[in-house]
Amino acid sequence: MTQALTRSALDPGLAALIDRVAERQRADFGHAVSDVKADGSLITACDRWSDATLVEGLAALFPNEGVLSEEGNKQVPLSDAYWVVDPLDGTTNFAAGIPYWAISLARFEHGRPVLAVLDVPPLGQRIVAVRGKGAWRNDKVLRPPSLQAHPAGCASLCSRSIGVLQKLPDRRFPGKIRLLGVASLNLVSVAMGQTVAALEATPKIWDLAAAWLVLSELQCPLRWLLRSPENLVPGSDQAVADYPVLAADRAETLERFMPWAEALQALAADP
Structure with a gap:
């Protein structure tokens, strides 16, 4: 079936x-x-x-x-x-x-x-x-990652989001960092249970469109940090529009990573 x-x-x-x-x-x-x-x-x-x-x-x-x-x-x-x-x-x-x-x-x-x-x-x-x-x-x-255990505790950062670590030098990042270099797969790694969270600084709509649905279908919470891609305006130019986002395997993880997401949000709002 x-x-x-x-x-x-x-x-x-x-x-x-x-x-x-x-x-x-x-x-x-x-x-x-x-x-x-x-x-x-x-x-x-x-x-x-x-x-x-x-x-x-x-x-x-x-x-x-x-x-x-x-x-x-x-x-x-x-x-x-x-x-x-x-x-x-x-x-x-x-x-x-x-x-x-x-x-x-x-x-x-x-x-x-x-x-x-x-x-x-x-x-x-x-x-x-x-x-x-x-x-x-x-x-x-695929089963929702919230139904699975993640002993490795890996978290994905992109090359542009790694700068948030310097914004919170006195706080221990709550995951083993992985930088894999593919925005769509970084995000979908959360849905697949490979990472517990992913922070992307400058994804374009084509980077995140497919991963967005996979994450949504597997009950992974998302936090858009600057603007949301929901209800894109017909005719709007997406060439330079970034959609910084934090994806997590469950709500508790999202909250645990929010300080670093907020640091990225501040960077995105005032580059």
Whole structure:
């Protein structure tokens, strides 16, 4: 029953499209040459190819639904339903030969994600979430992390949020720090039970769209620290909009990490 649900949640054409992009990324891994974008982040030919292929593929599969993507149109589409795409989240890892990156897609209705896919090509893993139905990894049901024990107590920081440690020098950070370099997977690591919390300083909507739904379906509390991505305004430009966020496995953990989230909030409000 659950396996049928997860497979039916992904249109066969959509699954084949993601498979095609994942296969190309694996083939290009270790041979990528990167350029520097205007914002200082890296981009490779594989990023551009992946973005164009996903955008064109989605337009063919869902012709009445717009697409917002990291390397393409960054304005919120005017269509009732639309897609938010990060074709290769973790380009620095990809370009450096570190086998950890993701393809992130989310379908939005009424300003909120209703279907999410996070494909991790180097690990052969695909996480799918459907609003109101739950989340799965490779067709196996994921349980809320609040129902699990986390003896390791790892917590994810991004490179830009690690500065909060200096803001609270006399307080011991309540987790074993991990910096993995992939915003979408940093956030979803909480939902997967790999970390107890994740603090992201500058995620764009394409970084967090899919992870947001996975976290929501697995009952992980979120605290938006500067602005909320809920109810994005159609036509609004998302090129420079950041959505700092704290994600946690349960409410008690969220409160335990809030002092560092508040420090990040202060930094974001007055950079």
